[in-house]
Amino acid sequence: MNEExxxxxxxxxxxxxxxxxxxxxxxxxxxxxxxxNFGYSMVFSSPVIPQLKSPDADPRFRLDGNDAAWFxxxxxxxxxxxxxxxxxxxxxxxxxxSIMLSAVPSTIGYMLLGGAVNLWxxxxxxxxxxxxxxxxxxxxxxxxxxxxxxxxxxxxxxxxQITAVFGSLxxxxxxxxLPWRWLAVVGGGPAxxxxxxxxxxxxxxxxxxxxxxxxxxxxxxxxLRGEHYDTHIEVLAIQNSIDTQDKVTLSxxxxxxxxxxxxxxxxxxxxxxxxxITPILVYLESIFSHSSFALQPRYxxxxxxxxxxxxxxxxxxxxxxxxxxxxxxxxxxxxxLSTLTLTIVSLKASCPPGPTPPNVTLxxxxxxxxxxxxxxxxxxxxxxxxxxxxxxxGPITWLLMSEVLPLVARGVASGLCVAVSWLTAFLLTYVFTxxxxxxxxxxxxxxxxxxxxxxLLFNALCIPETRGRSLEEIENYFRTGRTFTIIxxxxxRSS
Numbered sequence: 001m002n003e004e005x006x007x008x009x010x011x012x013x014x015x016x017x018x019x020x021x022x023x024x025x026x027x028x029x030x031x032x033x034x035x036x037n038f039g040y041s042m043v044f045s046s047p048v049i050p051q052l053k054s055p056d057a058d059p060r061f062r063l064d065g066n067d068a069a070w071f072x073x074x075x076x077x078x079x080x081x082x083x084x085x086x087x088x089x090x091x092x093x094x095x096x097x098s099i100m101l102s103a104v105p106s107t108i109g110y111m112l113l114g115g116a117v118n119l120w121x122x123x124x125x126x127x128x129x130x131x132x133x134x135x136x137x138x139x140x141x142x143x144x145x146x147x148x149x150x151x152x153x154x155x156x157x158x159x160x161q162i163t164a165v166f167g168s169l170x171x172x173x174x175x176x177x178l179p180w181r182w183l184a185v186v187g188g189g190p191a192x193x194x195x196x197x198x199x200x201x202x203x204x205x206x207x208x209x210x211x212x213x214x215x216x217x218x219x220x221x222x223x224l225r226g227e228h229y230d231t232h233i234e235v236l237a238i239q240n241s242i243d244t245q246d247k248v249t250l251s252x253x254x255x256x257x258x259x260x261x262x263x264x265x266x267x268x269x270x271x272x273x274x275x276x277i278t279p280i281l282v283y284l285e286s287i288f289s290h291s292s293f294a295l296q297p298r299y300x301x302x303x304x305x306x307x308x309x310x311x312x313x314x315x316x317x318x319x320x321x322x323x324x325x326x327x328x329x330x331x332x333x334x335x336x337l338s339t340l341t342l343t344i345v346s347l348k349a350s351c352p353p354g355p356t357p358p359n360v361t362l363x364x365x366x367x368x369x370x371x372x373x374x375x376x377x378x379x380x381x382x383x384x385x386x387x388x389x390x391x392x393x394g395p396i397t398w399l400l401m402s403e404v405l406p407l408v409a410r411g412v413a414s415g416l417c418v419a420v421s422w423l424t425a426f427l428l429t430y431v432f433t434x435x436x437x438x439x440x441x442x443x444x445x446x447x448x449x450x451x452x453x454x455x456l457l458f459n460a461l462c463i464p465e466t467r468g469r470s471l472e473e474i475e476n477y478f479r480t481g482r483t484f485t486i487i488x489x490x491x492x493r494s495s
Contacts, residue, residue, distance in 0.1 A: 020226030021152060027224065028156050030197035031143055032163040034099050034136035037106055037190045039167030041129040042079075044113075044183065045072045046284040047175035052122075053286075061119045065437045072282045073429035074123055078105075078130025079137070080422030086138035087415035094207045095143035099136060100198050103191040106132035114184035125184070132191070138418055141398070146204040147224055149234075158316035161395055165312050168281065169305035176302065206238050214239075257479040261404040262413045264462055269421040271455050272397045275335055276448035277389050278425040279432035280382070286433070287441065288379075307383045311390035323467040324396050328459040331392020336452035338385035339445050345378055346442035393455060403466045403474055 049071060052063045063071060082102070089098040109128030112121045140160050148156045167190075174183055202220035209217045214235065221231040253259060280287065284304060318327060405413045435443045466474055 018226070019149065019151075019229060023226075024147065024149075024152070024156075024224045026197075027147055027201045028144055028159055030194060030201050031096075031099055031140050032159050033190045033194035033197070034102055034132075034140055035160040035163040036167035036170075037129075037187065037194070038133040038136050039164030039169075040171045040187050040190070041106070041109075041133055041167075042075060042164075042278075043168045043171050043281050043284065044129070044187065045075070045126070045282050046286070047172070048180040048183070049283065050285050050289055051180050060117060061122055063119075065433060067119060068286075069430045069433040070123060071126060072279070072433065073426050075126045075130035075133070075282070076278060076422050076425035076429055078127040078132075079134035080419055080426065082131035082134025082136075083138045083418035083422060084134075084415055085131070086135040087418065089135070090139055090142060094203055095139050095146065096198060096201065096203045096207075098139040099143060100195050102132040102135035102139070103195045104132075105129070105135075106191040107188050110184045110188035114181050114188070116181075129187070134418070134422060138414070143204055146206045147202070147220075149225065157399075158312075158395065161398070162309070162312050162316065165305075165309045165390070169302070169309050172284075172302040172305040205235070206242070209235065209238050210242055258406055260478050261406060262416070265401045265405055265413065265417050266420050267458065268393075268397045268400065268463070269417045270424055271451060271458060272393050273421055273424040273428060274448075274451045275389065275393060275455065276339075276428065276432075276444060276451070277394070279429045279444070280385070282429055283432060284382075287382075287436075303379070304383055304386055308386045308390055311387040312395065315391045315395050318391075323465055324400060325459060325463060325465045327392040328396055328463065329392075329456065331388045331394075331396075332452050332456040332459060334388025334391065335385050335393070336449060336456070338381040338388065339449035339452055341381040342378060342385070343442050343445040343449055345381070346440060346445055400463070400466065403469075404464075404478070406478075 049063060049068050051057060052061060052071075053068060057063070082105070086098055086102075089101065093101070105128040109125045109130075109132065112125030112128065116122045116125065137160075141157065144156055144160065171183065171187075174186060178186070202223050203216075205217040205220045205224075208214075208220060217238075218231040218235055221234060222229055225231070253262075315327065401414065401417055432444055464474070464477055469477075
């Protein structure tokens with residue numbers, strides 16, 4: 001029945017020219033405002049920590065090394081809580097309401113940050129904005145995939161990450177002109193606009209059909225596709241997909257068909273975080289302040305944000321042309337070369353200087369402007385790292401997770417991936433500042449370099465190339481352990 005329905009859909013679906021995408025784009029824009037907030041709030045600590053660690057900071061919440069570690073890392077702990085909560089809320093109240101509900105912890109969190117009078121308000125505010133970020137990161141991609149049709153699903157599926165990157169860039173840009181309290185005030189705005197817009201957007205047609213509300217599902221599809229769209233065939237395909245889903249048992253999870261794709265997804269999420277992307281983004285200005293640069297750290301952070309936005313757009317364009325594995329190889333190599341360079345530069349900077357040569361001014365040795373060539377190397381290397389990450393291990397990890405995870409186990413497995421990802425980010429982000437303060441930047445950079453080598457090996461040995469493969473072919477690969485090709489026998493089909 002599943003193949004017959006799919007064939008009927010391909011034969012009878014209306015031409016793409018008869019579909020009006022304008023309202024679909026509006027619904028996607030309304031949803032991805034939550035991802036804008038996610039990107040904005042994740043890097044909020046980057047410009048704020050230097051301000052709160054300075055001697056001029058208010059004594060009530062001046063940060064020492066341990067406080068700064070908690071302020072930067074507690075966001076990821078909140079994201080783990082929010083992500084796991086969203087996995088339950090998506091099935092309980094639906095995708096759209098889960099996204100809207102994320103505005104509550106976001107708004108309260110920014111109110112605490114903006115009006116903080118002591119340290120615990122800062123930490124609680126960061127935690128709540130992290131909860132909101134985890135909720136949106138888990139709910140928005142699902143909502144977009146379920147309201148989009150096949151011809152634009154790939155392009156619209158890249159919008160959440162692009163919007164999150166744009167949110168981070170906006171934070172870096174605003175930090176050039178606004179103090180940290182006003183950054184918190186501005187951060188509360190997008191979530192409120194998101195709620196207002198989403199009130200007028202439809203719920204997921206798949207969610208409505210799963211609740212038995214076929215008339216509402218047809219109305220939602222007609223709103224998304226246009227008044228002249230025939231909803232019958234698409235409703236039939238969605239309903240058939242819902243009807244053919246079975247709950248997975250524990251004994252089934254022990255078979256390679258299930259545990260192999262789940263392990264690949266979990267390890268990819270673990271390695272993605274262990275590359276150091278989250279602490280680098282969270283502490284970007286503090287990292288730059290430890291090195292000699294020709295520009296002020298806040299301007300360097302803004303430049304890195306621009307590079308990140310450009311690289312995400314390039315990755316989205318190449319995703320279905322170059323292939324997943326090729327982009328992952330490129331990503332791993334770029335990150336390895338950049339972290340190798342950063343390790344060497346940081347190690348040299350941490351070594352005690354030798355005797356001062358004659359006719360050399362000591363101020364040029366230690367100042368930011370004495371050696372322009374040396375000062376630009378860490379900035380370029382950081383840009384290369386961000387560019388490499390956004391070309392592969394950033395977006396492809398999420399994409400492969402949605403492709404390889406079995407549909408019947410996707411809820412539990414994706415919740416496990418979210419938990420592993422953000423708990424790893426929390427531990428790494430907390431330890432990062434302690435390592436930098438105790439040993440210097442070269443220690444975490446050396447670790448990130450080793451992880452990039454592991455990423456290369458894992459991609460070579462464990463990750464299949466899924467470009468151009470249907471979900472059925474990918475599932476067959478894990479079921480047989482040998483081939484994507486599905487061999488059909490007439491004698492079997494009768495059963």
